[in-house]
Amino acid sequence: MDWVDFPSMGRRDLRDLRLTIDGGFKEFTRAYGETLENLFSPLKAFLIGLENLLISSPWPLVLLGLVAIVFALSRSIKITVGSAIALLLIGYFGMWEDTMRTIAMVAVCTLTAIVVGIPIGILMSRSDRVQSFINPILDLMQTMPSFVYLIPVVMIFGLGKVPGVIAVVIYAIPPMIRLTNLGIRLVNKDVLEAADAFGSSAWQKLVNVQLPLALPTIMAGINQCIMMSLAMVVVASMIGVKGLGQPVLQAINNQYFTMGVMNGLAIVAIAIIFDRATQAYGKRLQKHSETVHG
Template sequence: MDLIEFPSLGRGDLRNMRIAIDSGFRDFTRAYGETLEAIFHPIQVLLVFIENLLIDSPWILVLAALAGLVWGLSRSWKIVTGTVIALLLIGFFGMWEDTMRTIAMVAVCTLIGVVIGIPVGILMARSDRANQLVTPILDMMQTMPSFVYLIPVVMIFGLGKVPGVIAVVIYAVPPIIRLTNLGIRQVPADVLEAAEAFGSNPRQKLKDVQLPLALPTIMAGVNQTIMMSLAMVVVASMIGVRGLGQPVLQAINNQYFTLGVMNGLAIVAIAIIFDRATQAYGKRLQRHLEAVHG
């Protein structure tokens, strides 16, 4: 029985294609690298400002501010107490500065994710064609190995904070896009019909009905974006992003078990704090909306 030969490009053709693509991308970075760096420079300014604010301020004020933020989101003394204890232990073991850098990174990446993700999610919810176009892109973003994101951003921007932020945002933004789209699409049709009966135009329906009712789902997307940003911290440390990821990377390279475990636990503590606070806020929103509309 004859075997059917699978059609494929020759090795020489594949090599030439890869060389052409790589050369084209290098030419692009040489031609537009400085322009792109100028465009993304405000991100670096914002990140450095938040880092300096958290690191240079007295630790007791930063601790009080973070505890106040967690209280504002959760309204739970248990979560606030856990937050204070975790941050005190982080400071006691000498990881305060790296933790503040990590919190600054996650805050900036989450802010950018919200600014990008919510409008894209709204567009997907309002247009089936946009939904069909964007969904495969999100699938690719979520399944692509996170290390791959580092290659193009490093080629364009080199090492530092900005490429780290871009790589983290690419990795972490899909959940908020998907859940914004889902939340708006799940708004009951009878509620939208009632809004139309009162003369609401599409913009008013979105602002006054769809977004408020979808807010708990959107907050779940924010929660997942924060978690994925923290998960990317160690990977981002490979391109010079300072924070809790760098000691972990150092521990891997030098086989420092204690250093790796301690900084890993600090990342876990920050993740739990953000997770519990945002989840509690989402539940509060859900109860409020049920009280208003129920």
């Protein structure tokens, strides 16, 4: 065989492999696409319900509720007043509805990431073998370009809210898993030995000792999850997810500078509100943990 033929043979093999995989995936989507879509219908209903609640409720009531949540998390007048001013400016410039859609999307994606990510993080913390298996998957999820996530979910679910949620959760969940695992592993061994001395079961140790002490680190994971969800908003708008990302995408396509900047600043404002509130809450948890167990 001539070495000149080797690259062309490799290309043919790669093309055949690619066609085989693409054909198999298309068959899978035809056979199971509807079943998978029905499986995620409760998540879709929850997102639509939350979105409708935020949009259809009187804006002063929604504003008051959001500001109350920020104050409950941060216990800071400065952060609360800053959040209220930012939300009022968003409403004044006509971006309220898109902002509510984005907040609903981020809230649902974050809750989904918490429900899925914390158990996986706990499982990783209890087994080095599981950790060594899951870590490369998390590395792949974090380094894969975000646009790539859209391809399989759109092939299975089409355009709309469900593929958007799935793509955002896949992109945002790795920090949730990693920091849950890290937080539990960093729990002081002396505290665990004391729990063993009192006859605590593995479940009691997890619920009463490990998770409370790991909570500040887990909270940092939630913070990162929220930030990455917001970063994915513009990308998710490409598959029909409504919110602040769609005007940004429209501004890119039509070269509307002001529209792009304004909606981009609204995303930044929401990110800062979430970031400051969750960071302040994490610091409070850290101080409480040090006081109780220090």
